Amino acid sequence: MSGLLKSEDSRLEPRIRVLRNHPVDMSGDFVVYWMTATRRYRYNAALERAVEISLSIDKPLLIVEGVSVRHRWTSERVVTFMVQGLVENISVFRDLPVSYMPWVENHKDPGDGLLRRISKRSAAMVIDDYPTYLPLWVMKRAEETTSVRLEAVDSTGILPMQMSEKEFATAHSFRRYMQKNLLRAFESSPKAMPLEGVETDLTVDPAKLSEILEEVNFEHTPLEWMWRVAQGRSIGRKALAPLDIDHEVQSVPTKIGGPSEARRRLDSFLINRLGRYDVGRNDTDDGAASGLSPWIHFGHISPYEILHAILEREGWTPADLDEDSTGRGSRAGWWGLTASSEAFIDQLITWRELGYNFAFHRDDHHSIKSIPDWAKNTLHDHAEDRAEAYTFEQIEAAETEDEVWNAAQRQLKEEGLIHNYLRMLWGKRIL
Ligand SMILES: Cc1cc2nc3c(=O)[nH]c(=O)nc-3n(C[C@H](O)[C@H](O)[C@H](O)COP(=O)(O)OP(=O)(O)OC[C@H]3O[C@@H](n4cnc5c(N)ncnc54)[C@H](O)[C@@H]3O)c2cc1C
Known part of the structure; x- marks a missing residue:
């Protein structure tokens, strides 16, 4: 053990914001990663940073993935989709050398209360950095209530949000910025498998964990209940009935949440539609769009995973970039890819991240006044x-x-x- 790997010495530094700059508490039992937005194992910078911290201070790692039911747009549809991802994550993390705890909030025990109690037992905490809605609120609550070192880590997009100093008013100006900074952003891209090559067992001793969870009044969400919710349809509806959420907005049987469904859809898109995306994107009958936005939105798949898959298919290397036009903001031709891939990447990076960039820099982003x-x-x-x-x-x-x-x-x-x-x-x- 050589002491905490400082954020400035981490490869992920452009993606890390230290929200509470306390030294790690070596009396803490574990490092906690509070997963709020990046709901996956793969390409998860926050998880990768939490692993870095755990290894450097020789503490196990506890991942808590919570699903909140107390926000404005909570509904059967949203909760089912998220719980489907959670059920898949249970089996993914079961095979990895870390501890993972899924939790669905109930109206008796709000998530921020649990976060505060668990933080008291931790050496340091990591949370997803996300610029809007519920994950932003949870992050702010964590900043106010935790008493240990707290780092927010950004897996939101291809470009780390804090890399830009200001918001961009137009897609053109964002594109210019993106072209100038893309290769720098790639240096802090999250690893596909954050635990690959890790030989240390970072699981929390199960007996110790049970003892701590009892002490902090943690109420386990029954596995069987989560499984029922994940089934959707009438089984899921029955399981969700006691929750005070919108029951009119029901789950959609054809949209199953979770990282593997996201990957399956990505693969199908790459084979069947990407090649005609530039001409077919707006076709409402036989469209060429990916349909991936719900999975991207709930963090079940990373834009990096999507981008890598496309670049790999095209055998792309940085040498393909058109250096002469770098920073000019042209929509096509800069990447040196096929027109359809370039059109898709423009949506995935420029248009998507323009919004996140705005939210990151503007506290009033949710208001029409902005x-x-x-x-x-x-x-x-x-x-x-x-x-x-x-x-x-x-x-x-x-x-x-x-x-x-x-x-x-x-x-x-x-x-x-x-x-x-x-x-x-x-x-x-x-x-
Ligand atoms: C009124 C309105 C409401 C919208 N609401 C949402 C929303 O709730 N959630 C959401 O993810 N997107 C929203 N968008 C943006 C965009 O329309 C969707 O992201 C896109 O249609 C999703 O379908 P897809 O995954 O098949 O996109 P594709 O065409 O396959 O694009 C791939 C990805 O690029 C991103 N993207 C594509 N178009 C845009 C865009 N115009 N702005 C920002 N990102 C984009 C998305 O992440 C999308 O999944 C909205 C756009 C409008 C005009």
């Missing part, structure tokens, strides 16, 4: 344009006069997503 003045002015100028006005109930029930809009809304309700092109129409009509 939109630029030109957008505010346009909205104001056209506020009276709309002849028809619908009630919230009509909108929710897809009962407008626009049949295409209604179809998009029905798809959202029944299948849990809207085709990517129709989303724009859906969004514009809402505005």
Whole structure:
């Protein structure tokens, strides 16, 4: 043991933010990784950093993956999808030399209370760095309530969020920034398998763990209950019935959460649709989109895994980049890949990370007040344009006069997503 591997000495340094700069507490029983957004083993920078810390201070590693049921958009659909991932993670981590504890919050015992109690027994904590919604709230609570060293680690995108000093107002400006910094960002890319080559057993002694969990009043989520929820349909519905969540938004049998389903869908996309993505992305009948957004959103697959798969298929190396146009922000031609792969990567990196970048730099990102003045002015100028006005109930029930809009809304309700092109129409009509 050589003492804590400092964040500045870690390969992952661009992805680490030290939220509480305490020395590690060597009397603590373990290092804790509180998994809130990167709900997977593979390509997980926070897990990789937690392993680094554990090895450097010679403490075992406890991973806690919690599912919250107390947020605004909690529903059967969301909880089922997340629990499906959790059930898969149980079997993934069972074969790895770390301890993993799945937990579904209940209304008696909120997650931040548990986090605080477990932190008291830990030597140091790592949490996912995520710039919005619930994982952001949990991260802030962790910062306020933990008394040990706390690091937030970012696995959100290809570019570490803190690498940029400001938010970007346009995709073009983000693309320019991305082109200048991509290779630097690659240096801190998470490993595909964060525990590969680790020979030390980092599991927490089971007897000791049970004792500690009892002391901190940890209420185990029964495995059988999670299994039932993961079945979805009527079995899942029955299991979820006691929870105070939205029961009208039900799980979608064709959308199963979890890393292996995400990978299966990625492989199918690579073989069947990527090759025509540039021309077929907006086709609503036989579309070429990946359909991966729910799995990316819930952290079941990493953008790095997707990017690597594409680059590998094309036999890409950094030498293929068009150095002369680096930083010019051109949408096509810079990567030196096929047009369809470049079109897809532009969505996966530029468009996706533009939003995360904005959220990271702007505390008011969730508010309409954060939109630029030109957008505010346009909205104001056209506020009276709309002849028809619908009630919230009509909108929710897809009962407008626009049949295409209604179809998009029905798809959202029944299948849990809207085709990517129709989303724009859906969004514009809402505005
Ligand atoms: C009104 C509106 C609402 C949207 N709501 C969501 C949402 O709730 N969740 C969500 O993930 N995306 C959302 N998007 C962005 C985009 O439409 C979806 O990410 C995309 O349609 C998802 O389908 P896909 O996975 O097949 O995308 P693909 O075309 O296969 O793209 C691959 C990935 O790139 C990213 N991406 C693609 N297009 C965009 C985009 N325009 N902006 C940001 N990232 C993008 C996504 O991570 C996506 O999964 C919304 C867009 C609009 C206009």
